[in-house]
Amino acid sequence: MKAQRVSLWLVAAMFFLCSVHTRGLRRCLISMDIHHIEETFQEIKKTIQAKDTFQNVTILSTPETLHSIKPLDVCCMTKNLLAFYVDKVFKDHQELNPQILRKISSIANSFLYMQKALQRCQEQRQCHCRDEATNATRIIHDNYDQLEVRSAAIKLLGELDVFLAWIDKNHQGPSAA
Amino acid sequence: MWFLYALIPCLLVDGVAVLPAPQNLSVHSTNMKHLLMWSPVVVPGEIIHYFVEYQGEYESLYMSHIWIPSSWGSPTEDPECDITDDITATVPYNLRVRASLGSQTSAWSTLQHPFNRNSTILTPPVMEVTKDGFHLVIKLEDLGPQFEFLVAYWRREPGAKEHVKVVRSRGIPVHLETMEPGVAYCVKVRTLVKAIGRHSPFSQVECVKVQGETLPLALALFAFVGFMLILVVVPLSIWKMGRLLRYSCCPVVVLPSTLKITNSPQKLISCRREEVEPCATAVLSSEEPFRAWL
Numbered sequence: 001m002k003a004q005r006v007s008l009w010l011v012a013a014m015f016f017l018c019s020v021h022t023r024g025l026r027r028c029l030i031s032m033d034i035h036h037i038e039e040t041f042q043e044i045k046k047t048i049q050a051k052d053t054f055q056n057v058t059i060l061s062t063p064e065t066l067h068s069i070k071p072l073d074v075c076c077m078t079k080n081l082l083a084f085y086v087d088k089v090f091k092d093h094q095e096l097n098p099q100i101l102r103k104i105s106s107i108a109n110s111f112l113y114m115q116k117a118l119q120r121c122q123e124q125r126q127c128h129c130r131d132e133a134t135n136a137t138r139i140i141h142d143n144y145d146q147l148e149v150r151s152a153a154i155k156l157l158g159e160l161d162v163f164l165a166w167i168d169k170n171h172q173g174p175s176a177a
Numbered sequence: 178m179w180f181l182y183a184l185i186p187c188l189l190v191d192g193v194a195v196l197p198a199p200q201n202l203s204v205h206s207t208n209m210k211h212l213l214m215w216s217p218v219v220v221p222g223e224i225i226h227y228f229v230e231y232q233g234e235y236e237s238l239y240m241s242h243i244w245i246p247s248s249w250g251s252p253t254e255d256p257e258c259d260i261t262d263d264i265t266a267t268v269p270y271n272l273r274v275r276a277s278l279g280s281q282t283s284a285w286s287t288l289q290h291p292f293n294r295n296s297t298i299l300t301p302p303v304m305e306v307t308k309d310g311f312h313l314v315i316k317l318e319d320l321g322p323q324f325e326f327l328v329a330y331w332r333r334e335p336g337a338k339e340h341v342k343v344v345r346s347r348g349i350p351v352h353l354e355t356m357e358p359g360v361a362y363c364v365k366v367r368t369l370v371k372a373i374g375r376h377s378p379f380s381q382v383e384c385v386k387v388q389g390e391t392l393p394l395a396l397a398l399f400a401f402v403g404f405m406l407i408l409v410v411v412p413l414s415i416w417k418m419g420r421l422l423r424y425s426c427c428p429v430v431v432l433p434s435t436l437k438i439t440n441s442p443q444k445l446i447s448c449r450r451e452e453v454e455p456c457a458t459a460v461l462s463s464e465e466p467f468r469a470w471l
Binding site: 033036040086087090091098101102105106108109110111112113 | 233234235236238239240243245246248263265266267268323371372
């Protein structure tokens with residue numbers, strides 16, 4: 001009887017911790033308007049995706065990457081992917097069209113703002129990185145490096161809708177828990 | 178004079194005269210509308226065109242050579258540019274302007290301190306509080322899709338609870354509460370801009386009240402007296418008017434007794450010729466008062 005009670009308490013505590021960690025992402029991005037970034041991307045999505053020469057391949061939507069991420073790892077994964085886009089993807093893409101450049105600039109600067117917000121969360125110990133998130137991030141980096149730089153950059157730019165929808169879903173609430 | 182001539186080559190760059198760069202760049206931002214302004218470059222008789230470019234923090238950190246032409250400011254003839262559509266993230270933005278006249282261009286003039294939209298001035302929103310029957314309705318000004326409104330309303334009585342409603346619709350009347358007659362309801366509102374995580378100050382408080390259903394006693398009594406008066410006065414007036422009309426249109430004429438003739442005119446005529454005396458007497462009896470009057 002005592003053992004049952006202890007195990008029940010442990011399970012309850014785990015659920016509580018899960019919900020706290022999931023809410024961690026939502027609290028960190030509370031002043032972020034994801035829909036505005038999604039709308040900005042929709043305006044250039046067709047043009048960007050039309051330039052993707054490997055349309056039957058995906059980097060973000062594989063079972064080992066975004067879809068495998070558990071609620072506890074959402075914050076870390078978001079932080080890692082934002083850094084990847086800001087440090088690598090946007091730089092590797094050379095855009096000449098001023099209209100497209102304007103939209104990519106808007107998204108890139110919004111990602112920079114999100115990064116800062118998540119960094120503040122990390123300082124408050126609300127964004128822990130477990131092995132699962134680190135491994136998933138490494139898989140994405142490896143898949144990216146397998147392609148030629150510009151093709152890889154265009155592909156990941158074209159998959160921004162996948163990334164933004166994933167952030168939006170996790171940003172909306174503890175349903176993922 | 179020779180000194181001035183010697184200076185001319187300094188004013189030319191690659192054989193092209195250089196315009197002075199625009200000065201005193203500043204950004205005026207209110208309710209997430211951002212306006213870049215500068216002192217105009219004046220060349221008498223000429224129209225100067227200005228080119229505006231911006232660079233977000235991302236570009237300044239990772240691609241410092243990239244400057245993006247402003248949506249509405251490249252080119253512009255006015256010494257100001259609406260950069261609202263360019264500043265789309267809550268990060269510092271560098272801004273620069275240069276003047277152009279034909280083949281001449283000025284150097285770029287850069288904003289001294291980068292502009293971040295979280296420094297925008299948020300003003301209390303304009304609201305219109307109305308009553309639709311017993312319904313408390315509020316209409317808010319349209320400040321754009323980035324604004325939400327926090328509406329606080331309460332009954333104006335001691336210990337009343339304050340309710341808060343978040344309104345996202347713009348320019349459309351919103352129902353707050355069904356009011357109780359005779360109770361005043363007060364409303365105040367402020368904006369929230371999620372993109373920068375800031376609120377505006379609250380607006381002035383406005384209160385409205387719906388009149389009670391039961392009329393005051395004096396008003397009811399007054400209405401009753403007035404109704405009774407109308408019941409009496411109106412028929413009386415109608416009767417009087419009727420009489421007036423009858424006398425005006427078809428008056429009954431009553432001859433005075435002195436003008437009444439008792440015999441027929443035929444008899445009178447025959448009396449004049451043959452029976453003067455009896456007729457005269459008869460006539461006299463009618464004429465006497467008349468002669469007496471003459």
